[in-house]
Amino acid sequence: MSAPTAAPETTDRTSGPARLTSGRLPRFIEPIVLVAVAAAVALVLFVVTQHLNIAVWLVLTAVFYLIAIGVGSSIVENRRKAVDRVVRGIVTAFFVLAVAPLISTLWTVVAQGIKVVNWTFITSVGGSTFDPNTLAVVNTPGALQSIVGTLIITGIATLISVPIGILTAVYLTEYSLPTNPLRRTITFLVDVMTGIPSIVAGLFAFSLFALIVGPKAFSGFSASVALCVLMIPIVVRSTEEMIRLVPSELREASLALGVPKSTTIMKVVLRTAASGIVTGVVLAIARVVGETAPIFIAASFTDNFNANPFRDPMQTLAVQAYTAYSFPGKDIDASQAQAWGAALLLVILVVIFNLIARIVAKVFAPKVR
Structure with a gap:
């Protein structure tokens, strides 16, 4: 009775034995990379233009973040996880882009309206009145x-x-x-x-x-x-x-x-x-x-x-x-x-x-x- 033979090792045609596991980036790498890229882009813009344009800063931060997280994930992890991280970043960016006008509108309304809204404003009838004493x-x-x-x-x-x-x-x-x-x-x-x-x-x-x-x-x-x-x-x-x-x-x-x-x-x-x-x-x-x-x-x-x-x-x-x-x-x-x-x-x-x-x-x- 012959002994069972071992299963042949799966090999990759180009890189030898196929990896069943891959590396993994740290858990909080995405916010860390985002903060680092945002700081670097802000510094470069301030050095080059002597002022910081918020819109340009946000767009460049998003672009360089996607490039950095995609390249880093493809090197340490694998191509599929890199694509997943990039797509998640794109979805998050468009979500922030859609919510930003709403947050800006609410912030403006609250910031401007809170100056005048009080109990007197709510319980009073607004309008213009003529003061006969001061003629105003x-x-x-x-x-x-x-x-x-x-x-x-x-x-x-x-x-x-x-x-x-x-x-x-x-x-x-x-x-x-x-x-x-x-x-x-x-x-x-x-x-x-x-x-x-x-x-x-x-x-x-x-x-x-x-x-x-x-x-x-x-x-x-x-x-x-x-x-x-x-x-x-x-x-x-x-x-x-x-x-x-x-x-x-x-x-x-x-x-x-x-x-x-x-x-x-x-x-x-x-x-x-x-x-x-x-x-x-x-x-x-x-x-x-x-x-x-x-x-x-x-x-x-x-x-x-x-x-x-x-x-x-x-x-x-x-x-x-x-x-x-x-x-x-x-x-x-x-x-x-x-x-x-x-x-x-x-x-x-x-x-x-x-x-x-x-x-x-x-x-x-x-x-x-």
Whole structure:
């Protein structure tokens, strides 16, 4: 009985025995190389040009970092790991490039708006007042009328749009057949409404109310109707997609127990998709709460406090930021500060809406073990 022979050693045609393992760079080599390359590029630029251009510095740092990490990894490790590190670096660079404008915008808004935003600014009605004693026009910073107008206009638009959008999505997914002409018509109209410019929605609302109440049709309710045109297609599309994600087995099990279809939709389908539906509604609100053109056309703007959405112009935070910056008063610095304050309050309002949406989505999400 012959002894078993050893397996032949695997060899590489060019470099002898093939390596089953390869070297490995240190764990934190990537941030170390990035810092070193950034410092070297900054030093060279400062020596050559006597000043540091941030944009050129960032671009050259990214390029030389990718070259350095690729060459080093290919020497110490292998070609596949080198390609992986280079591709990760490229993806990270494009991610930073996409996020940089957002971070820059938020930083600018917060840095400029925090100078003027305080409790007095939030609870005061801004505007210009004439002092008969000094015969001077005094600019009073304040955003109370804009905060109230934003909440009223957006709230009315939400109360109108959300039921219409959810019921339309339920009809498209649960009741209508794919060959139904009405379904095709509704789907086509929703697609068209999704791409409508916001200023067209404002012109539509103003024209509608001008035919009803006359040429002076500025009101908060008119602006809410304009926002409904923008909100409804978003609510329909997001709700429709969330309902389609509900497993059909849940519907079949409910119907097999003798539960009516309407109750199945209310208690099973919508309850299961509640988390996604709430997220879609919040996205729709965030889409319209910062709109300026339709509200500027339909509700105009005013420095007076007006909480009646059915008569007289009404102010919102977005319109206040636009008018204060585009049409400043005699004190330009005060007008610009008021614009930045309104912009910061608008950002804070959107953040609050998102936090509320997350809480509601967590409460209505299906409970699992």
